[in-house]
Amino acid sequence: MVEISGLTAGYDGRAVLALAHFRVEAGQHTLVLGPSGCGKTTLLNIVSGIALPMSGEVHVDGTRLTGLDAAERDHFRGRHIGFVMQRLHLISALSVGANLQLAQKLAGVPVDDRRIQAILDTLGIGDKWRAWPRQLSQGEAQRVAIARAVVNRPALILADEPTAALDDRNCEAAINLLFDQAGEQSATLLVATHDQRIKARFSQVLELARLAS
Amino acid sequence: MNSLSTAWPLALAYLRERLLATLLNILLLALGIATIVALLLTLSQAEERMDRDAAGIDLVVGAKGSPLQLVLSSVFQVDIPTGNIPLAEAERIGAEPVVKRAIPLALGDSYRSFRIVGTNAAYLELYGAAIDTGRLWGKPMEVLVGAEVSARTGLKLGQQFAGTHGLAEGGGAHANQPFEVAGILKPTGAVIDRLILTRVESIWKVHAHAADHTANAGEEKEITALLIQYSTPLAAASFPRRVNAISGLQAAAPAMEIARLFTLLGFGVTALKLFATIMMLCAGLGIFIGLMNALDDRRADLALLRVLGATRGTVFLTILIQGFALGVAGVILGLVLGHAGAEWIGRTVAQVHRVQLTGLTWVNAEFWVAGAALGLALAAGLFPAWRAYRDAVPELLDRA
Numbered sequence: 264m265v266e267i268s269g270l271t272a273g274y275d276g277r278a279v280l281a282l283a284h285f286r287v288e289a290g291q292h293t294l295v296l297g298p299s300g301c302g303k304t305t306l307l308n309i310v311s312g313i314a315l316p317m318s319g320e321v322h323v324d325g326t327r328l329t330g331l332d333a334a335e336r337d338h339f340r341g342r343h344i345g346f347v348m349q350r351l352h353l354i355s356a357l358s359v360g361a362n363l364q365l366a367q368k369l370a371g372v373p374v375d376d377r378r379i380q381a382i383l384d385t386l387g388i389g390d391k392w393r394a395w396p397r398q399l400s401q402g403e404a405q406r407v408a409i410a411r412a413v414v415n416r417p418a419l420i421l422a423d424e425p426t427a428a429l430d431d432r433n434c435e436a437a438i439n440l441l442f443d444q445a446g447e448q449s450a451t452l453l454v455a456t457h458d459q460r461i462k463a464r465f466s467q468v469l470e471l472a473r474l475a476s
Numbered sequence: 477m478n479s480l481s482t483a484w485p486l487a488l489a490y491l492r493e494r495l496l497a498t499l500l501n502i503l504l505l506a507l508g509i510a511t512i513v514a515l516l517l518t519l520s521q522a523e524e525r526m527d528r529d530a531a532g533i534d535l536v537v538g539a540k541g542s543p544l545q546l547v548l549s550s551v552f553q554v555d556i557p558t559g560n561i562p563l564a565e566a567e568r569i570g571a572e573p574v575v576k577r578a579i580p581l582a583l584g585d586s587y588r589s590f591r592i593v594g595t596n597a598a599y600l601e602l603y604g605a606a607i608d609t610g611r612l613w614g615k616p617m618e619v620l621v622g623a624e625v626s627a628r629t630g631l632k633l634g635q636q637f638a639g640t641h642g643l644a645e646g647g648g649a650h651a652n653q654p655f656e657v658a659g660i661l662k663p664t665g666a667v668i669d670r671l672i673l674t675r676v677e678s679i680w681k682v683h684a685h686a687a688d689h690t691a692n693a694g695e696e697k698e699i700t701a702l703l704i705q706y707s708t709p710l711a712a713a714s715f716p717r718r719v720n721a722i723s724g725l726q727a728a729a730p731a732m733e734i735a736r737l738f739t740l741l742g743f744g745v746t747a748l749k750l751f752a753t754i755m756m757l758c759a760g761l762g763i764f765i766g767l768m769n770a771l772d773d774r775r776a777d778l779a780l781l782r783v784l785g786a787t788r789g790t791v792f793l794t795i796l797i798q799g800f801a802l803g804v805a806g807v808i809l810g811l812v813l814g815h816a817g818a819e820w821i822g823r824t825v826a827q828v829h830r831v832q833l834t835g836l837t838w839v840n841a842e843f844w845v846a847g848a849a850l851g852l853a854l855a856a857g858l859f860p861a862w863r864a865y866r867d868a869v870p871e872l873l874d875r876a
Binding site for chain 2: 308311313314333334337338339340341342346348350352353354355356357361365366368369370371411
């Protein structure tokens, strides 16, 4: 699913991440663990094509990301990758339903209201289609963010600190939801966190450390 | 992926989210546009009307005084006349070979503030006025009533009425010399609609009678002005100078006096246009500031859009379209307000001052105003849009 070789990445010419080889098989849910500044977010940015590495090759779902131009990488990300972020950003100007429709439009797939409703139902927020983001509780907002991450049936779901802001109970619920949805959509999870609580759930753990400068 | 089809609804959703700011921006832009549009409508209609009223009149001959006053009083029938000129002099001038047509005007009386003008049938020809009901005047004291006069005073065929001395209401009435309505004219859209026309003799008769009372009988006959059409445009070179050489007489060319009038008005018009332009620029600045603020507030949203697969182009369009949509709404509202305002002024204020103004017409210059406003709104959105375009996603995420 993800194949990385000879990678160095960073910004402003300074490497924060070096990875000789890293591989995630399809269905092999993987945790990237490490303190802040170790390059977790940078790794997710590279895998999702948001940023380009300084050197090395990145393949995702059979596509060589390092060979695509910026717009192609944007399209690839929209179509093949679902994203859950630490703060559950929804577009505040759009209703829940419109937020999910937007994700479909940006992925370039036809807007499918039945698909959206089905996912909202699965996540227990089927009645929130017309709700505005500000009207949602934190838990509901998180479910919407997860719904949006999986709505396009991505092969890969990336999550950046999805549980950092949550207490133990919500943390457990969020991880359960992510695993359930990933299983249902046959997607592979790649989660970056410094949150040790969720380590046990993953079949592969990549521990990163800060690069000596 | 079609960027536009994604960017449009998103842009509108963002505008709706900041509804108050959006409406204020639209209103500010609309007010600037409305001011300019109302001004354009007023000016173009005033010019059009003056051109129509002065059409076919190359020169006005009247008593010495301000040439502008002479033209205003005898062509546009708005100012008071400069005085009278002897009929004999006027007839001599009218008989010159370069004069194709000379129309006498005798002013001085009115009916409910509509002027009674002594003239001849050539005056009707000048404006292409046709008789709607009745017939041309026959004997003195018979009048033809302009369409607007008839509509506003209710004067009917065969009705008798007394003229008032002077051009405004409240002068002494010539009650023992009543006029009689012989005919009513069709509307022409020119000054003649607002006049009551009769033979010059009628005016003499009214005033000869009045003169008897003040023991000034035996005075030579006078008219107020002579409207002249040249038989050759070359006459303009020397004819006015010859007239001006005659003592007590002056010649004024309506075209020149109108041009002079607009030069005098020019400062006020320029000031108003400048004011409206500044309003529009402020509106553009308002749109710019609004979009820049929104950009700061929405860094998280922009980052999210990019994460969801939006290209830089889509993000750029989303912001540019917001400026454009504000511009379109402002232009539409501004045009509606401008036209409605002109129409409203036409129906209220202008009625009192006998100026006709309608908002139900279109001036080509409005295309320029609309285009400039749209360009301004687009320009206001360009920099915020470029800022959003330029930022890479990691930076957006950092600042989010």
